[in-house]
Amino acid sequence: MVLRFGNLVDAWYVFAKMPERNLFSWNVLVGGYAKGGFFDKALNLYDRMFWVGFRPDMYTFPCVLRTCGGVPDLVKGKEIHVHVLRFGFESDIDVVNSLITMYVKCGDIHAARMIELPIEPDLITMTSVITACELIGDERLGREIHGYVIRTEFSREPSVHNSLIQMYSSVGLVEEAEEVFSRTECRDVVSWTAMISGYEKNLIHQKALETYKMMEADGIVPDEVTIAVVLSACSCLCDLDMGTNLHEVAKKTGLIFYTKVANALIDMYAKCKCIDKALEVFHSIRFKDIISWTSIILGLKINNRCFDALFFFKEMMRTQKPNSVSLVCVLSACASIGALTCGKEIHAHALRTGVSYNGFVPNAILDMYVRCGRMKYAWKQFFSCDQNVSTWNILLTGYAEQGKGTLATELFQRMVGSNVIPDEITFLSILCACSRSGMVAEGLEYFNSMKYRYSIKPxxxxxxxxxxxxxxAGNLDGxxxxxxxxxxxxxxxxxxxxxxxxxxxxxxxxxxxxxxxxxxxxxxxxxxxxxxxxxxxxxxxxxxxxxxxxxxxxxxxxVDPGCSWVENKGTVHAFLSGDNFHPQIKEINALLERFYEKMKEAGIQGPESETPIDIINASKADIFCGHSERLAVAFGLINSAPGMPVSVTKNLYMCQSCHNTVKFISKEVRREISVREAERFHHFKGGICSCMDEGY
Ligand SMILES: [Zn+2]
Ligand SMILES: [Zn+2]
Known part of the structure; x- marks a missing residue:
């Protein structure tokens, strides 16, 4: 049959050419559209079938009812229920089963219950109704069906038990799921996996691992679903030993060839900070899907390898269409290393493909602009998306990091004025903004208002x-x-x-x-x-x-090795501490030498003073700063037009000597230079830094 090949256009063509369309061919076509997810088409066809004078039969109804449940379209479903009664199919078990499923899926539990079962329900009815309860999260109906199961011979059916375990754990009733599991006599891999997934779904990772070990002890061989779920528990618990064991099991059983298993391995290794192992698994996957790519990009991001994360994202774009999760991951990587151009490109891509309003994408775009220090873009994005409390918090955090206390308090007032209720993170940001700007009285007032006005426990x-x-503010004793x-x-x-x-x-x-x-x-x-x-x-x-x-x-x-990033013509350049491999390193060092000499002439303590104290001083600063931002700043100056601002991002703190050097450079070249370090932004202009040298 044409429909087996999933090509509905061809099927329709054949159908239209048929000299005699019989009921069978109508049914096949309605069913084909329904199975393919073309619900509108299937319903439309059902109506047409009526007009040309065919009466639906016991095969038509299940197809078309499944369609109503899939949309879900309760009105149409009820209409078809009337047809069922009119044509006298109310005692056909398949038709009745699909009526129940339709009502449950459309959320009309009451109607589902009103349907009299003509004969005893069969196994398929039971499992499908339990699954429907799981889908719509109706625990009461689920319990009722469980009660019914106990009274019938279904209580011995493993597949009914498995559906019950799944149903209970999906609605958060883990104890009930455990109860059913303990009463299951012949536990197969599906029952064990249902129970393990149940724990995992309810974030009881330890129990998921324990149950897996019990299953192993029982001599049951895991399947790909089991391995993937247990790996997910390992990554949540950072249990590298167990995760490595599972990797061995997956290799031995050949389950590693399931992309699902490999993806779970990537995630586990990345969360356990073994990014090289994760990369190894990633490269070994033959058919990488969007989840494989997203997992490795996220893994690189959380292992502080944002530079590589961007590279992998670009590779991915050649074969895959990114989804909103992968966009959120890569935007956060851009934010971490100040890759503004790349972030903008991704923003444009999100707009083009229509995902810029999906899930966390709008806030991730906002966060990227804020952390790149581009507040103008940030505000534009802010006004273009639905503002929830997180949206406001991102902006507030931005002002806090830039030490703009007054702007932050104004923003807070605006937020409250727009009837957005501040949360814990809001107060962290506003307190941080106040302390960076020396606004002690205001800060204390916010702290007190948390408890008394907003009932948030600090x-x-x-x-x-x-x-x-x-x-x-200097009140250390306080x-x-x-x-x-x-x-x-x-x-x-x-x-x-x-x-x-x-x-x-x-x-x-x-x-x-x-x-x-x-x-x-x-x-x-x-x-x-x-x-x-x-x-x-x-x-x-x-x-x-x-x-x-x-x-x-x-x-x-x-200590992480010091690394700084600077963008030039859309490409991010990374500089490690003591980097000698950059193609322009000679030019960079020569430029820095010139600055150091001028600093010495001006009587400013540069980095090259040779007193023994400074050697210790330098070595102390070395490990925490690495001075990589100097290389990045010099590179930025060399490769951009005079007068253009230079933005550098670094992963560690900025030391005093680097701070002095960049201050001097900003005056010398009359350019604005901004450095975002581990904790905050420094905007250098005319030899002065926006942090007012606090702590330097
Ligand atoms: Zn330094
Ligand atoms: Zn500063």
Whole structure:
């Protein structure tokens, strides 16, 4: 039959040419359209069939009812129900089954229940009705059917059990699913997988793993669905050992050839920070689908390899049409490395393909503009999309990072005025903006209004913001007192805010107290070592600086290698610390040398002073800064027209020496230079930085 090949146009052509169209051919065509998802066509055909005088039969009704459920079109469905009664098919089991499914899918549970079952329902009725409950998330009907199942011989059917497990876990009733699972006598791979997926769907990852181990112990061989689901649990738990085991199992059983399994492996390795393993799996996939590409792009992004993420995205575009998830991933990669041109291209692509309003895409576009420091574009995007609380938060965070407190508070007022209710993140941004702009009184007022006006309980991050607010403004004792009065145990973030304030205001003793709290459990990240080491360095306590370095070695703290990015004519160029491989490196170094000489002449301490203290100083700054932004700035200057601004993005903090150097360069070449570092933006113009040298 023509329809088997899925080519409906041909089928229609053949049909139209048929000298005698019988009921059978009408049915085949209606069914074909319905199966192919052309619901409108199928319904239309059903109507035509009437006009030319054919009466539908017990084969027509299931097809056309399935169509009504698929649209879903309840009005049409009811009309067809009338036909069923008129032509006397109300006792045909297939017709009745499809009537029930149609009503359930159209959301009219009441009508579904009113249908009298002419004879005992068969196995297909049971599983399809349970699946329908799952689809529409109707737990009450599901329970009723479960009750019915228990009273009949269906209670021994594994397929009914499996559907029940799936149904219960889909509506969040894990205990009921467990109950059914425990009563299932012959558990096959489908039952086990249903239970494991049930746990995974409800984010009980540990149980999903345990159940898989029980299944293995029972001697059941997993299929591709099982492996993919268990891998997803591994990636959520960052369980690399188990994930690697599953990789072995997948290789041995040949399940690795399922793209679904390979995709799950990519995701698992990426989340466990083994991006090279993820890449290996990715390259081994023969038929890469959109999920394979999206997984590897996201993986590169979360492993701080945004530069590569952009490359893979461009590769993907040659064979795949990106979906909204892949666009969100790549936009966030653009935002991380300040790839404005690339981000704009993706924005244009999203507009062309009509996905610019889908899901998280509008906010991802906004975030990209904000983090590239382009507020004009950001506002344009803001007005062109539906504004929810996250949209406002992204803009607020932008103003906070740029240290524009007044603008941020104005924005907050506008947000509240537009009847958008602020959430936890809103307050983090506004508190951060206030503290960067020294607006202590306003900040404290926002903090208090959280609880009293908006009923939001402040969390540890909000407390850290207040410590930062007080500390930056110089009220260190107030900040310390505030910590002591906190209703919960302060974490690294809270003490870190105090340590940072002590660094800015050179309060060694209080800083050491904060540091002791931070380092006592040995889990502190590299950023805290940076703060402590700088606190000592700024106060010329060099033996302590050496001690911090020693501590880092002992605790095997790894600092990401310093990297800066600058865009030139639409291409992003990356510069690693001490990079000697760039084709223009000679030119770049020569230009920097000229600046250093001029700085020396002007009596500004450049990076090349040779006193022993500065050697230690430089080595301390080396690991936390890497000075890669100088290379990027010089490259930007060489390759753009005089007077054009240069924007650089870097992954680490900016050291004092680099800050001084870029300040000097901005004055020397009369250009605006912006550097976005790990924490904030620095806009250099005429030898002055927008951060007003705070902390430098
Ligand atoms: Zn530096
Ligand atoms: Zn600055």
């Amino acid at each position: 969390n540890l991050k909000h407390y850290a913001c207040v410590v930062d607010l007080l500390g930056r 900040a310390y007192e505030f910590i002591q009065k906190m209703p919960m145990k302060p974490d690294h973030g809270v003490w870190g805010a105090l340590l940072n304030a002590c660094r800015i205001h050179r309060r060694v003793e209080l800083g050491e107290l904060a540091a002791r709290k931070i380092f006592q459990d040995g889990t502190a990240g590299a950023g805290y070592y940076f703060l402590l080491s700088n606190l000592y360095a700024d106060n010329n306590i060099w033996d302590k600086v050496a001690e911090v370095r020693q501590m880092m070695r002992q605790n095997s703290i790894i």
